Amino acid sequence: MGVIIKISVVLLSVFLALLGLGFHNITSPPAITASFNRNQYWGPGKEPQKQDDSVRKFKLDVPDNVIQDLKQRLSNMRPLTPPLEGIQQQYGINSNLLKEILEFWRTKYNWTERQEYLNKYPQYKTNIQGLDIHFLHVKPQNVPKTKKILPLMILHGWPGSVREFYEIIPHLTTQSDDRDFVFEVIAPHIPGYGFSQAAAKPGLGANQIAVIMNNLMQRLGFKQYYCQGGDFGAIILQSLTILYPNNVLGYHTNMAYVSTPLANIKTALGMLYPGWIVRKDHQDRVYPLWDKFMHRIRETGYLHLQATKPDTLGVGVGDSPAGLAAYILEKFTTGTNIQWQTREDGGLLEKFTYTNLLDNVMIYWISNSATTSFRLYAESFSTAHTGQNVLRQPIKVPTAVARFRWDFYVADGLLGEIYPNNLQLSDFDGGHFAAFEVPEVLAQDIFNAVEKFLVYQSNVQQ
Ligand SMILES: *[C@@H]1O[C@H](CO)[C@@H](O)[C@H](O)[C@H]1NC(C)=O
Numbered sequence: 001m002g003v004i005i006k007i008s009v010v011l012l013s014v015f016l017a018l019l020g021l022g023f024h025n026i027t028s029p030p031a032i033t034a035s036f037n038r039n040q041y042w043g044p045g046k047e048p049q050k051q052d053d054s055v056r057k058f059k060l061d062v063p064d065n066v067i068q069d070l071k072q073r074l075s076n077m078r079p080l081t082p083p084l085e086g087i088q089q090q091y092g093i094n095s096n097l098l099k100e101i102l103e104f105w106r107t108k109y110n111w112t113e114r115q116e117y118l119n120k121y122p123q124y125k126t127n128i129q130g131l132d133i134h135f136l137h138v139k140p141q142n143v144p145k146t147k148k149i150l151p152l153m154i155l156h157g158w159p160g161s162v163r164e165f166y167e168i169i170p171h172l173t174t175q176s177d178d179r180d181f182v183f184e185v186i187a188p189h190i191p192g193y194g195f196s197q198a199a200a201k202p203g204l205g206a207n208q209i210a211v212i213m214n215n216l217m218q219r220l221g222f223k224q225y226y227c228q229g230g231d232f233g234a235i236i237l238q239s240l241t242i243l244y245p246n247n248v249l250g251y252h253t254n255m256a257y258v259s260t261p262l263a264n265i266k267t268a269l270g271m272l273y274p275g276w277i278v279r280k281d282h283q284d285r286v287y288p289l290w291d292k293f294m295h296r297i298r299e300t301g302y303l304h305l306q307a308t309k310p311d312t313l314g315v316g317v318g319d320s321p322a323g324l325a326a327y328i329l330e331k332f333t334t335g336t337n338i339q340w341q342t343r344e345d346g347g348l349l350e351k352f353t354y355t356n357l358l359d360n361v362m363i364y365w366i367s368n369s370a371t372t373s374f375r376l377y378a379e380s381f382s383t384a385h386t387g388q389n390v391l392r393q394p395i396k397v398p399t400a401v402a403r404f405r406w407d408f409y410v411a412d413g414l415l416g417e418i419y420p421n422n423l424q425l426s427d428f429d430g431g432h433f434a435a436f437e438v439p440e441v442l443a444q445d446i447f448n449a450v451e452k453f454l455v456y457q458s459n460v461q462q
């Protein structure tokens, strides 16, 4: 773009933004417009008189006929359309790759074994606000009395599940001599995902799920706790830290979210001089703005569909194992590294195994939760939900942000608006599913962050 055009575009967008919103509305966050009822009922029909607040043990025990049916569907599927000549993942998942994975699923993936694996951590269900919430609860073993055990909630997103955390959990719950604390991990499924019951009523967006998640921690006796999330787990937990600053002791995220008019204006102004908002070595992650915008459009078609017509989309995706695997696994190729778009194997085996990836697909399959998982987008991107302004608020509790090379990116100069109390900013190689992809790296970063949170708290108390 020519310099004159560039300057004109920037000034025009700034002018329009100021005109539309007024200076005050841009520089200070609008008030939260909703009140959040801790007892709001999301279950089917009328709220029962008496609520069951017990915490029940849970184990996966999928009936044989479900697995038979799955195998039959995989055997009877229609032929996949071959990819265009010279095309790898650019039109969506490569069907040669998909074919190989589906064949593996049908002939080698052993559910008996995998179910045992998925049952290796203690799991529970408890009813909150009318919904049965499923979660892993893993405590560290043989901890000396001198060490603190800190409660940490970790939350997945879409198209993930608690399966993403099976490799990181041992890192988080194993004590090491050089630290005086270790974690007790609580990993819930979002309502409508995996084995957490879906809402029967409209309106259960990220903010409302934050209420449920805080209620879960209170039910388990954790008045105060730490939390960590990526993808939609990050959105929900960001909301939770804003709604319950007295309950959250610190928040670590591998997907910081800053979307405000001021951030947009700064990003536009940065076209003139990127150094205002973004480090020199990261400028190609934000600019050229138009390229980045078009890239975003190309990669987020799923989001638009899920945010508008989840029920239509869910029929096809949810009814076919091939369709479900294609839809989910595409995200694990390009979401992990966009450069893998030009590889026929999608790079999947660089960081994952077919078995591990199919565990996650299986959780969606056996719980039949395609549609209910998509609805999270409809509920959270509705104007009613965004108009609640929760994610426009600065986070009061201490935070730590880990940025992965191929994940969504927030520039240093924008972070402060929502993360004014950020104690750690780390940059790593890797993609969107950090816990699943590089468990050791993420665990180490969480430990480092919580160490800083603890120092911060002891300073505040003095
Ligand atoms: C700007 O903020 C004021 C006060 O907070 C509010 O009354 C007004 O509706 C806002 N204007 C816009 C365009 O959002």
Ligand SMILES: *[C@@H]1O[C@H](CO)[C@@H](O)[C@H](O)[C@H]1NC(C)=O
Residues within 6 Å of the ligand: 110, 111, 112, 113
């Ligand atoms: C699947 O795993 C179970 C448990 O390890 C084993 O007993 C069984 O033989 C395996 N099935 C196949 C088909 O390999």
